[in-house]
Amino acid sequence: MKEIKILILVLIINIFHSGEALANSFDNLSWFRLDRFNALILLVVFSTVVLFYIRSAKKGKKLFIRKIAGLDAVEEGVGRATEMGRSVLFIPGIDELEEIQTIAGLSILGRVAKVTAQYNTPLLVPVRYPLVLAAAQEAIKGAYLGTGKGENYDSEMARYVAGEQFAFVAAVHGVMHRDKPATNVYMGAFYAESLLLAEEGHESGAIQIAGTANPEQLPFFIAACDYTLMGEELYAASSYLSREPRMLGSLKGQDWMKIFLVVCILLGVLFDTLQIGNGFFYNLFLEQ
């Protein structure tokens, strides 16, 4: 609730601050950036497809979603930690809250916390930014209250450990050494520290599940973790774990959009190779 109040305050101050400029600019009619018209079309098509599938899912249409082994392993990992009487370590990336991978990581944290709450398994969430700390605490608290285990919630499950990248790594290494978590889950944006975390986790004998949309860090996670979610799987994880029709519908829409883009790429290759349309199709996709 504290965060909501801060956000409302920010919005109100912004409206007052920008109000005059906003009112003056209504006189100017050249509002739209025509050079970004292609992006607008893509956005409209994408949103329409996603919303269509969300609506179909809400109506009860069964949607097939392929199995993602890494996410099926989450419950197995928590079960293992419970049997061993150890904790689950969850790291929602090392980036700020405005990074979409961090939000995806926090959504997965909410689902993982539900499972740890059900099994009464200790959960440790070290974070690098205070705003992520507040969001992580809310996500865990919501999960514990949602499963009727509110009394087991401890605000120190999520803790701020360090603001610097490698100081954060050192703190997490300490947790891995001292607490020996049975399961390590890394979901979010990771950079040079990905292998430092995953390799230390491997050495400690934990089962490891990782997910990131940073392609350059994927090889490190693949080498050191038991399961790795690649790119879009990170964003799909929350929907996959929730099994809510509306969430699954958005995944289906995303898949159709991918098919649309693949067809566009193939057509682009064909038109450019055969030199049809004098570069018209290529220019349609130019980034402005």
Add this chain to the structure above:
Amino acid sequence: MKVQLPVVIAFLTGFIMVSAFFSTNPGIANFSQNLLTWVTIVGGISLLLGIVSILKVNIKIISKRSKDWGFKLILVMFVIGMSISGVVWGMGENTPFDWLFQNIQSPMMSTMFSILAFFIASAAYRAFRARTMEATILLVTAVIIMLGRIPLGQYLWNDLPNIADWIMAYPNLAVQRGIIIGAALGAASISLRIILGIERTYMG
């Protein structure tokens, strides 16, 4: 109200940011820029939240004399010491804060980073064991790339750097782009879910 209000705020701010991308209107641009500035300001203020968290967790361990409490004591001493030195003498050059940063914090962070070299070796050893066809292809490719990036590779075979460049520029880049396109669609999809209030797990 507790659920609906954040959803409405997420919708409005998301809509404004998307509008700012497509608009030349200075008012909308100014508004979205202010929002971003406020995110930075709120982030800065929330640092206090982090300091409270770090002190609360560690002081409890010290007072209970729990396992490894000595390390926690050093941590708390440095958190307080660096904060005081920064406030009293400033953070510029030749201040106690600068001395602590340059001579203690920075070398320790460099040490952590340097461990990566050993971790890469142990991870590569496990990943490159040629137990399956895929692992063998990975091993051969990795050897070509590594040799192609050092003078010894060129000394052994003149074309080796060109082959390494070709692998990086075509098969490797094609796969990376595939992952990036998928991730971009995934990011757009989750953003849409957040703006429309379908995805709420991150709010608790």
